[in-house]
Amino acid sequence: MVQMNDDRRSAVFLTKPHWVQAVRRSAVVWACGLAAASVHAATTGLADASDSPLAAVAPAEAASAPKPVSSSAQQLYEQARHQLVQVRTLLSGQGSQSTVGSGFFVGNGGLIVTNYHVVSQVALQPQRYRLTYAGADGREGALDLLAFDAAHDLAVVRPVEAPRPAIAGLTVRPRLAAMDKGERIYSLGNPLDVGFAVVEGTYNGLVERDFYPTIFFSGSLNPGMSGGPALDSQGQVMGVNVATRLDGQQVSFLVPSDFLQDLLARATKAVPIRQPAYAELTHQLMVHQDGLTKRFMAQSWRSAGHPSYRIPVPQETFMRCWGSSSQPHAKGLEFERSDCNMNQSVFVSGGLNTGNLSVRHEIYDGSKLGAWRFARQHSLSFRNEFVGGGRQRTAAQCSERFVQHDGLDMRAVLCMSAYKKLPGLYDLSVLVATLNADTAGVQGRFDARGVGFDNALKLADFYLKGYGWTPAPKTAATATPASR
Amino acid sequence: MDASTEDSRHSDTRIALIERLDRDGHVLQSLPVYRWPVTIGRAFEADVVLDDPHLAPLHATLDEVDGQVNLSLGQTLNGAMVGTQHLAAGQTTALDGAQPWRVGVTRLRVRRASDALAPELPLAHHLAFMSSVSPSATWRVVLMWAVAAVLCILAELWLDSEPGASVKTYFSATLGLMAAMGVWSLLWALGSKLFQGRLDFAGHARLALRYGVIWSAVMVAMPLAGFMTGWSVLSHAADAVGAGVMCLWLWSHLVLVLPGHRRGLQVGVASLYLCGLGLNVWFNEEKTGQVFAELYAPTLMPPAWHLASRQPTAALIQDAHAMRASLDKQVREAEDDEAAEPADEE
Numbered sequence: 042m043v044q045m046n047d048d049r050r051s052a053v054f055l056t057k058p059h060w061v062q063a064v065r066r067s068a069v070v071w072a073c074g075l076a077a078a079s080v081h082a083a084t085t086g087l088a089d090a091s092d093s094p095l096a097a098v099a100p101a102e103a104a105s106a107p108k109p110v111s112s113s114a115q116q117l118y119e120q121a122r123h124q125l126v127q128v129r130t131l132l133s134g135q136g137s138q139s140t141v142g143s144g145f146f147v148g149n150g151g152l153i154v155t156n157y158h159v160v161s162q163v164a165l166q167p168q169r170y171r172l173t174y175a176g177a178d179g180r181e182g183a184l185d186l187l188a189f190d191a192a193h194d195l196a197v198v199r200p201v202e203a204p205r206p207a208i209a210g211l212t213v214r215p216r217l218a219a220m221d222k223g224e225r226i227y228s229l230g231n232p233l234d235v236g237f238a239v240v241e242g243t244y245n246g247l248v249e250r251d252f253y254p255t256i257f258f259s260g261s262l263n264p265g266m267s268g269g270p271a272l273d274s275q276g277q278v279m280g281v282n283v284a285t286r287l288d289g290q291q292v293s294f295l296v297p298s299d300f301l302q303d304l305l306a307r308a309t310k311a312v313p314i315r316q317p318a319y320a321e322l323t324h325q326l327m328v329h330q331d332g333l334t335k336r337f338m339a340q341s342w343r344s345a346g347h348p349s350y351r352i353p354v355p356q357e358t359f360m361r362c363w364g365s366s367s368q369p370h371a372k373g374l375e376f377e378r379s380d381c382n383m384n385q386s387v388f389v390s391g392g393l394n395t396g397n398l399s400v401r402h403e404i405y406d407g408s409k410l411g412a413w414r415f416a417r418q419h420s421l422s423f424r425n426e427f428v429g430g431g432r433q434r435t436a437a438q439c440s441e442r443f444v445q446h447d448g449l450d451m452r453a454v455l456c457m458s459a460y461k462k463l464p465g466l467y468d469l470s471v472l473v474a475t476l477n478a479d480t481a482g483v484q485g486r487f488d489a490r491g492v493g494f495d496n497a498l499k500l501a502d503f504y505l506k507g508y509g510w511t512p513a514p515k516t517a518a519t520a521t522p523a524s525r
Numbered sequence: 526m527d528a529s530t531e532d533s534r535h536s537d538t539r540i541a542l543i544e545r546l547d548r549d550g551h552v553l554q555s556l557p558v559y560r561w562p563v564t565i566g567r568a569f570e571a572d573v574v575l576d577d578p579h580l581a582p583l584h585a586t587l588d589e590v591d592g593q594v595n596l597s598l599g600q601t602l603n604g605a606m607v608g609t610q611h612l613a614a615g616q617t618t619a620l621d622g623a624q625p626w627r628v629g630v631t632r633l634r635v636r637r638a639s640d641a642l643a644p645e646l647p648l649a650h651h652l653a654f655m656s657s658v659s660p661s662a663t664w665r666v667v668l669m670w671a672v673a674a675v676l677c678i679l680a681e682l683w684l685d686s687e688p689g690a691s692v693k694t695y696f697s698a699t700l701g702l703m704a705a706m707g708v709w710s711l712l713w714a715l716g717s718k719l720f721q722g723r724l725d726f727a728g729h730a731r732l733a734l735r736y737g738v739i740w741s742a743v744m745v746a747m748p749l750a751g752f753m754t755g756w757s758v759l760s761h762a763a764d765a766v767g768a769g770v771m772c773l774w775l776w777s778h779l780v781l782v783l784p785g786h787r788r789g790l791q792v793g794v795a796s797l798y799l800c801g802l803g804l805n806v807w808f809n810e811e812k813t814g815q816v817f818a819e820l821y822a823p824t825l826m827p828p829a830w831h832l833a834s835r836q837p838t839a840a841l842i843q844d845a846h847a848m849r850a851s852l853d854k855q856v857r858e859a860e861d862d863e864a865a866e867p868a869d870e871e
Contacts, residue, residue: 373687409688412827417684424823435855436813439820440844443755445835450828453838454821455845459852461859467852472821476828494849498842505838 117227118239120276121145124211126174127231128155128184128198128268130162133171143230143269144174144198146210147278147301151203152308154301155268156283157189157196158388164189164196164318165390172198177237180204185313191322191387192329192396193253193300194283196268197308211270213298214277220244228260228282228295230269240266244279248294252333252359252385252397256280256295271295322389323463326491329387329396330466334489334496337398342507345379347404350475350483351447353507355381355400374418375406387491393433395466395491400504402485412479419474419482426486428470429458437470447509450476455501460491469497471504483508539638541594543573543587546625546632549720549785558635562588565628566599579603579629587635593619594635596626603629663727670734671703677741678702706733716782728781736774743767748824755833760822765802772798814855 124146130139142159146152153174162170163186172184182200189196220226224244231237242260258271262285271280280295337355345352354362362381367374380401387396403422407415429437439456454472469489475482487504489497541558543565556573563572568582575584581601588595597617598605605612607626612618620626623643625634658666678699686694713729744767751759776794780787809818 372689414684414686414688416826419825420823423825428820435852435859436815437820438814438848438851440841440848441757441821442841442844443831443833443835444838444841446838450831450835452825453841455841456820457845457848457852459856461856461863464853464856474825476825476831479827479829482825498845501845502838502842505841 114227114239114241117272117274117276118229118237121211121229121270121272122177122237123208125177125229125237125269126153126180127176127234127237127265128153128159129173129175130160130170131173133169138234139170141231141234141265142267143265143282145229145268145270145278146208147213148210148305149207150210150305150309151199151207152187152210152305153184153198153200154270154278154281154305155196155198156281156296157191157194158283159268160186160189160196160198161388161390164314164322166317167315174198174200176204187311187313188304188308189318189321190300190304191325191389193296193304194388195281195296195300195304197304197311199308199313211272211276211278213301214273214275214279216299216302220273220279222246225274226258226260226271226279227274228258228262228266228269228271228293230262230266230282232263232265234265238266242291242293244273247297248384250357250359250361250384252336252383254297254299255283255385256297258293258295259291260293261285261291262293319462323465326387326389326396326463326466327493330492330496333396333398334492334500338499338503345402345404347483349511350404350449351507351509351511352402352404352483352485353400353487353504354379354402355398357381359383359385360398360400371409373407373410374415375409376403378403389433389463395460395463395468397490398500399488400486402483405482405484407480407482410480415480415482419484422484423452423472423474426470426472428456428472429468431458433462434458434460434468437468443476444505446506448512449508449510451505451508452476453505457494457497463491465493466491467494467497468492469501471501473505473508475508475510477510541635541637544634544636545575546634548632549783550625551785558587562586565633575629575631577629577631580631584628587620589637594622594637596620601628660727663731667727667731667734670731670738673738674706674734675699675703677738681741706730706737709733713778713782716778720782721784725781729778732774732777732781736770736777740767740770740774743770748822749826749830751822752824752826753830753832755831757822758817760824761817761819764819765805765817768801769798814851 126144126146128142128144130141131137132139139162140159142155144153144155144159147154157164160172163172167186172186173182174184175181182202182204184198185201187197187199222243222245226242226244228240228242229237230240232240240260240262242258245257245259248255248257256271256279258280262282266282267284269282270278271282273279278298278301280297281301282293283296284294286292336359340356340358342353343356345354360381360383362379364377364379366377378401380399382399383397385397386394388394405415405419405422407418410418428439429435435458437456437458439454441452441454444451444453452474454470456470456472458468460466460468469487469492471485471487473483473485475484485504485508487500489500492500537559539557539559540561543556543558543563544552545554545556547553564583564586565571565573565575565580566582566584567575567577567580571583580603581599583599584601585599585605586597588597595617596605596607596612596619598612598614601614604614604616605626605628607618607620608624610618620635622635622637622640625632627633679695682690682695682698707730710726710730710733713733714724714726717723717725717729744763747763747766748760751757751761751763772794776790779790779794783790805818806816809815813820
């Protein structure tokens with residue numbers, strides 16, 4: 042297909058590695074709805090355990106009661122500075138920093154919350170990396186990684202030696218306490234390893250068309266603030282810093298604090314992670330892909346608006362579609378293009394994001410070219426596709442056939458590659474080129490990254506069956522059916 | 526041969542010839558023999574005087590004994606090579622009539638009048654062609670292939686261009702490619718001049734144009750056949766067959782330059798092709814687990830050219846089930862490789 046650069050969705054995580062870790066906004070993805078439901082059930086059952094981390098969640102009634110807390114950034118920082126830490130990933134041998142992020146003590150169990158992407162190196166290569174923290178009040182020490190939630194990009198760590206005196210953690214804003222757009226919120230962290238800082242900004246609701254809820258924070262987050270807390274005006278944690286957009290100004294993102302509860306419950310019972318956590322990561326990605334597949338296939342395809350071709354275009358419930366077309370009055374091939382992507386994916390490691398879907402198509406009109414020139418352009422475009430591969434996956438393998446569905450002849454190619462360290466997860470690419478007209482056609486591509494084999498085939502079948510052909514009245518048809 | 530004795534011997538019948546050969550086996554000089562024995566060396570008293578500094582004054586003697594020609598070496602430092610056998614001073618061996626032998630750096634061969642003549646060898650194809658037609662006919666053939674090549678180039682350019690592309694685009698690209706073909710042919714012709722003493726530009730141009738057209742035809746026809754029949758392997762294998770055509774192309778030029786080494790070149794180029802093909806397959810297997818680098822057949826033609834039947838989409842999904850075992854095997858191999866190198870985790 043015609044290749045286009047689209048950096049409209051580019052964003053960075055807020056870790057501060059020794060290199061600038063720039064990734065696409067679509068690299069940040071949150072947990073599935075099923076997991077969120079189980080979190081709520083667990084919270085209810087453990088609500089009376091005063092020494093449980095879940096005690097950090099303030100009762101909804103208490104949140105609704107007026108509190109004499111100043112909303113000034115200065116006072117909130119003073120209240121939270123003892124709970125605020127910088128989380129450092131160090132090379133085990135030489136002890137130099139590999140990445141730095143932020144974190145915060147929560148509840149009374151001495152647990153620290155941060156982002157998964159801040160500690161991912163330790164999760165996947167514990168022999169090579171270790172974690173330490175440095176508090177805003179000068180405390181330092183080693184950390185153990187207890188649990189993580191890759192889909193929501195959250196992790197819980199704990200100081201190897203409990204700090205003396207014990208630190209009372211921040212409280213988490215209760216789930217039911219909704220916020221209004223425009224409320225002031227305060228993000229804390231250590232931007233660019235410069236020093237602890239508080240950033241004042243505005244709550245702007247949830248990001249639209251995200252697979253998992255993400256808070257849209259109008260404030261200036263910077264690399265190094267990942268994992269830091271975002272506080273409401275009463276000093277309660279309402280989100281965790283995670284990412285910012287590079288192509289905008291003060292467009293930043295927070296993980297809602299709702300997702301902390303289940304993770305904290307798991308972390309209290311967990312033993313420190315000492316071996317590469319690929320098995321746990323695979324399990325979480327399996328849950329994620331299953332939910333993603335079910336939600337995606339529960340939706341019907343939208344129409345591409347062509348009078349004759351039925352082309353699968355996804356609903357924009359958790360995907361965004363961008364369109365483009367050839368220049369007006371083009372002498373050669375004319376096309377319209379649609380490019381639909383999920384904004385989120387699951388961060389696995391520095392070189393790997395997965396767990397997302399994308400759908401693309403191009404509608405070609407080659408009436409100015411004639412049959413043979415159009416066939417040439419059709420072929421070149423179909424050839425211009427990259428599938429699979431990379432260091433983290435096996436080489437792609439493909440099956441191909443001439444297929445027919447709903448009156449439409451197509452060349453269809455189904456390619457898959459497997460994840461080397463995440464057994465049972467695969468990348469799927471389905472390429473389609475229609476073959477029913479001499480000077481018109483459609484090429485489409487569907488990609489599913491990090492899905493189970495059976496789900497991959499279900500998605501492929503679902504996608505292929507989205508194509509069809511309805512002969513249009515001659516006056517409206519743009520394609521000339523081939524005479525056979 | 527000693528000039529003073531030559532006149533008296535001219536009346537006798539020639540009983541043999543001693544031929545001096547170049548490295549390609551061509552006869553540089555032919556010396557008649559009127560009697561046996563014949564002495565060979567640098568000295569003036571030798572019957573065959575050779576100006577080779579690596580020869581002794583009386584290096585060797587040829588004599589006919591019991592119907593065989595024997596080579597006996599005199600007092601020599603370097604000896605002689607007969608086939609793979611090295612003869613030292615004082616040794617004698619029987620010569621095979623057709624087999625060249627070497628004294629010093631000089632290659633010689635003995636042909637007796639009584640030896641049966643080998644049958645006439647047919648000319649190599651290109652030499653037969655050149656000898657059977659006039660130069661103007663040769664150039665007519667070259668022109669015919671040039672027209673075919675130009676048509677191929679124009680067809681490619683036309684397919685890749687938009688309507689209304691200027692004639693200049695076609696002209697400059699065609700001229701450039703034909704000029705490149707001309708330079709290619711000229712370089713090979715210089716090779717012919719170096720080794721054969723004749724600048725066979727027409728012969729090389731004919732080969733370059735012919736194989737260029739054949740290569741283009743193969744690279745178009747195989748994917749097209751794959752599209753028509755639904756056999757994707759034809760498209761996947763196009764590069765391998767195209768490489769085979771290019772090896773034939775190379776071999777044809779080489780044979781024109783070194784016609785005496787036809788068999789050796791055949792073996793050499795075939796080995797080169799097979800080794801290249803093997804390495805390519807091995808590399809693909811290592812990298813992708815498949816024989817061919819092309820993952821899928823991308824060629825799409827007008828629908829009327831597609832003759833194979835269409836399948837329901839379920840057939841493709843069914844095919845894809847077979848990939849699971851192969852992909853999982855690759856994952857296990859990657860795990861094994863990593864287990865062998867525990868330090869390389871990421």
